[in-house]
Amino acid sequence: AHARPPFSLVFLDPPYALAAQDALGLAATLAADGALAPDALVAYEHGAGTCGEADAAAAACGLALASRKKYGDTVVDLFRPKEL
Helix, strand or coil, rough: CCCCCCCCEEEEEECCCHHHHHHHHHHHHHCCCCEEEEEEEEEEEEEEEHHHHHHHHHHCCCEEEEEEECCEEEEEEEEEEECC
C-alpha cells in the first residue's frame, strides 16, 4: 500500500509516440496502489489525432473524461477516476 497521502493531481506529458494505454496506464497503476485520490485530476497531453485512442485507454484504465481542450495539433484532456 502507498504510505503517503494519495496524489490529487497527476500530469502526463509523454512523447506523442507513446501509446495512450501506456501513458494512462500510469494513472491506473497509481490507483491500484492506493496512490491516486478518488477525486484526483489527471491531465494528459497528446496529439489531436489520437483522441479515440485516448478515450479507449481512459475507459480501460478506469478514468472518465472531465474536459478536453484542443490547441492546434495538441489536445489536453482532464480525466477523473470513475466512481465505483
